[in-house]
Amino acid sequence: MPERLAEMLLDLWTPLIILWITLPPCIYMAPTNQSQVLMSGSPLELNRLGEEQRILNRSKRGWVWNQMFVLEEFSGPEPILVGRLHTDLDPGSKKIKYILSGDGAGTIFQINDVTGDIHAIKRLDREEKAEYTLTAQAVDWETSKPLEPPSEFIIKVQDINDNAPEFLNGPYHATVPEMSILGTSVTNVTATDADDPVYGNSAKLVYSILEGQPYFSIEPETAVIKTALPNMDREAKEEYLVVIQAKDMGGHSGGLSGTTTLTVTLTDVNDNPPKFAQSLYHFSVPEDVVLGTAIGRVKANDQDIGENAQSSYDIIDGDGTALFEITSDAQAQDGIIRLRKPLDFETKKSYTLKVEAANVHIDPRFSGRGPFKDTATVKIVVEDADEPPVFSSPTYLLEVHENAALNSVIGQVTARDPDITSSPIRFSIDRHTDLERQFNINADDGKITLATPLDRELSVWHNITIIATEIRNHSQISRVPVAIKVLDVNDNAPEFASEYEAFLCENGKPGQVIQTVSAMDKDDPKSGHYFLYSLLPEMVNNPNFTIKKNEDNSLSILAKHNGFNRQKQEVYLLPIVISDSGNPPLSSTSTLTIRVCGCSNDGVVQSCNVEAYVLPIGLSMGALIAILACIILLLVIVVLFVTLRRHKNEPLIIKDDEDVRENIIRYDDEGGGEEDTEAFDIATLQNPDGINGFLPHNRRGLLGGISQDAV
Structure with missing residues (x-):
């Protein structure tokens, strides 16, 4: 004191x-x-x-x-x-x-x-x-x-020295990488002194370390703190407490001082390789395990932390490299072994793998210490399991012609039990895929047969599912899709692509194209459609019309002459025979209706109805009324006459059945039933005066007997 x-x-x-x-x-x-x-x-x-x-x-x-x-x-x-x-x-x-x-x-x-x-x-x-x-x-x-x-x-x-130095921002925290060289700068701290810095040494500060040696040192005047020992290891000690003193009066005796603390934390660098916890791992897996299932985990420990401890895992050798894979779990820092391809106990019962763990982030400063990786051996044992039947193919494609006979064999599927104790197999059809029961299968040998007729024009493809079941264990089943394609046969005759109706001008020219028609066929030949067009043999020398085949598989109808008169004949019917290129070929007859019309000078159709003759100019109104009354009277007489004749069930003109049979031409075509009976008045066939005046009751083409005189 x-x-x-x-x-x-x-x-x-x-x-x-x-x-x-x-x-x-x-x-x-x-x-x-x-x-x-x-x-x-x-x-x-x-x-x-x-x-x-x-x-x-x-x-x-x-x-x-x-x-x-x-x-x-x-x-x-x-x-x-x-x-x-x-x-x-x-x-x-x-x-x-x-x-x-x-x-x-x-x-x-x-x-x-x-x-x-x-x-x-x-x-x-x-x-x-x-x-x-x-x-x-x-x-x-x-x-x-x-x-x-x-x-x-x-x-x-x-001024006198009455204020001690103070660290206003303390306590302090700093970090420095582990394994740093001697003299690596850590941080600097600054104290303040309220005394006059100009006069005397009252505010002249000198810094020193009271605690934290020999790990750290401090510059007395600048307060820069540096490492005093090289290669400090974070894994040995991570945190250091340093006590720093600032003394005024230039550090001389009698000066005032203040202290603060600095906590220095060593940050991690990748200076340690990964190391497997064990050199040999054993795993077992059933042969029927699902692909992608995790079989086991291996782990390599690393004393580093954060990204410096991250390791990637690989399979570098072994007899199961194609069947297994290993992935890295970033959270747990371990390797997960998964199945890539199916296992078969009957083929191979165990596998050996060599796995490697390597650091992801390598610090080049420590690469010379040796490889930052480690290896371990993994043995995987395959366990037997009761497996379902295995088909010889994952899918089947069968073909059958649409005219195939019932119960004919379309194709066959095969399956086997892959287990050592092989079980017999029974086959069946999943009827949810064959609701109409068009196919059957032999339960023992898997042969598929036809149960009902097939029509390609209704359905080209039939997709069914075949089920294979082990007889010894009905829970072991397998399914396989079977696609059945119906092949085409020439069973449909060609016909007009649409319902055509042609119009012919009265003032038309010879050789003029009246109508162009095309044909269609429900069949589907491999080489495509090719149609042949012709007139009926008895109509080849038709005086009114002719036909011409076009390159695009269509047909043009041409007029042979001019001077058609709709007052004389308004409608012409032209039967055309269409044949396909099938083997054997099929044909049908389609009738084209040609209507004579009144046209303008430039060929524009104006009217196709029967028109009254133009009355001479100068007739009085009374004359016109008289003519109209006569027409009405004639119509009434005709109606009464027809009604009476029908009431007595007597034909109008027909004399006997023999006359009718002699004038009917038979064609190998199907008719239209009752509709065809109304297609024309058969009485016309016996009327010699109606050769060029045949008028059908409707616009439908004839499918049956038409006399040459009708066209």
């Missing part, structure tokens, strides 16, 4: 002693216009005459002081003397009064108005206020008139 007290007294009085020695006799003198206020230890005798020039010369010599000093934190029994105001106009007659104003005048600083002595009456703190600006003035004691202009001066508070 006495030594500490002596040091404090020495620190307190040393600045005062230095100040006392260094102060000049004249502490402060502020120049004025005619005289000056002097702060001096002894009066100066100057004459009023020529004083201004002499004072200017004196100020140039540099002894004029413009500030005073007072020691901070000084406290004593008496106010401390800061300085003295004095003017050369004061002859010592005590007729001059000194006045002080400005910062702290009267509260902090007090002046003796007679002697000019300035005292500090309060304890000062430089850190609170470092300087004070005041104004001094000398006035006549009796008249209070200024003897000098006011003069400004400064009182500075002299």
Whole structure:
């Protein structure tokens, strides 16, 4: 304690002693216009005459002081003397009064108005206020008139070492990579000292480490902390606590100090390879396990952390490289072995794999230590399982002609039990795929037969499912899809592609194309359709029309002459025979209806109905009414006559059945039933006058006997 007290007294009085020695006799003198206020230890005798020039010369010599000093934190029994105001106009007659104003005048600083002595009456703190600006003035004691202009001066508070260094941002945290070289910079810390950094050493700081050696060191002046040991290992120790001290007074004895803590964490680098926990792994798996199922896991441990511990796994050797694969689990950091292809206990019962674990992220600084990888052996045993039957093919494609006979064999499926204790197999058809029961299957040998006739034009494909079931274990079943394609045979005759109706102009020209028609066939020959067109043999020399085959498989009907008259005959029927190119070929007869129409000069159809003859001009209205009445009367007579004849069931013109049979031409075509009986009036065939005037009752083409005279 006495030594500490002596040091404090020495620190307190040393600045005062230095100040006392260094102060000049004249502490402060502020120049004025005619005289000056002097702060001096002894009066100066100057004459009023020529004083201004002499004072200017004196100020140039540099002894004029413009500030005073007072020691901070000084406290004593008496106010401390800061300085003295004095003017050369004061002859010592005590007729001059000194006045002080400005910062702290009267509260902090007090002046003796007679002697000019300035005292500090309060304890000062430089850190609170470092300087004070005041104004001094000398006035006549009796008249209070200024003897000098006011003069400004400064009182500075002299610093003492009364503030210890502080670490404002502590405690601190820093990181440095493990295995760093000696002298690697970690961080730097900074302390502050409230004392005056300009005056003395009160704010001159020196840094040192109190705790944390020999791992770290610190620069005394810059406070940069560095590693003091090379290759510190995070896996051995990850965190260090460092205690740092900052001491003022340049670190000398008697200075004040402050401390803080720094926590240094070693960050991980990839300096450790992965290592399998065991060199041999054993797994077993049933042969019927689903593809992609995880069989087992292997793990290689790594002392590093984060991405430095990430490892990738691979199968590098073994007899099961094609059947198994290994993937990396990023979360668990292990390898998952999965099945890639089906296993067969009867073929191979065990496999051996060699797996490798290697670091994903390699640090080149440590690559020379050796390979950052490790290997282990994996043995996989396949267990027997009761497997379902296996078909010889995953799918079957069968073909059958649409005219195939019932119960004929279409094809065959085969299946076997892959187990060692092979079981017999029974076959069946999934009837949900064959609702119409068009096919059957032999339960023992898998032969598929036809149960009902097939028609390609109704359905080309039939898709059924065949089921194979083990006789010893009915739960073991397998299914296979069977696609049956119906092949085409030539069983449909060609016919017109649509219902055609041609129009012929009365003023048409010979050779003019009346209509172009095309044919269609429900069959589908491999080489495509090719149609042959012809007229009936007895109509080849038709005087009215002819036909011409086009390159696009269509047919054009041409007029042989002009001068057609719709008043004479309005409709012509032209039967056309269409044959396909099948083997054997099929043919049918389609009838084209040709209607004679009235046309304009440029060939535009205007009217196709029977029109009345144009009456001669000049007939009276009475004549027209008489003609109309005659027509109505004739119609009534005809209706009554027809009604009476039908009532008696007598034919209108037909004489006997033999006449009808002699005039019917038979064709090998199917008729239209009752509709065909109304297609034309058979009585016309016996009327020699109706050769060119045959009119059907509807527009449908004839499918049966048409006489040559009708066209």
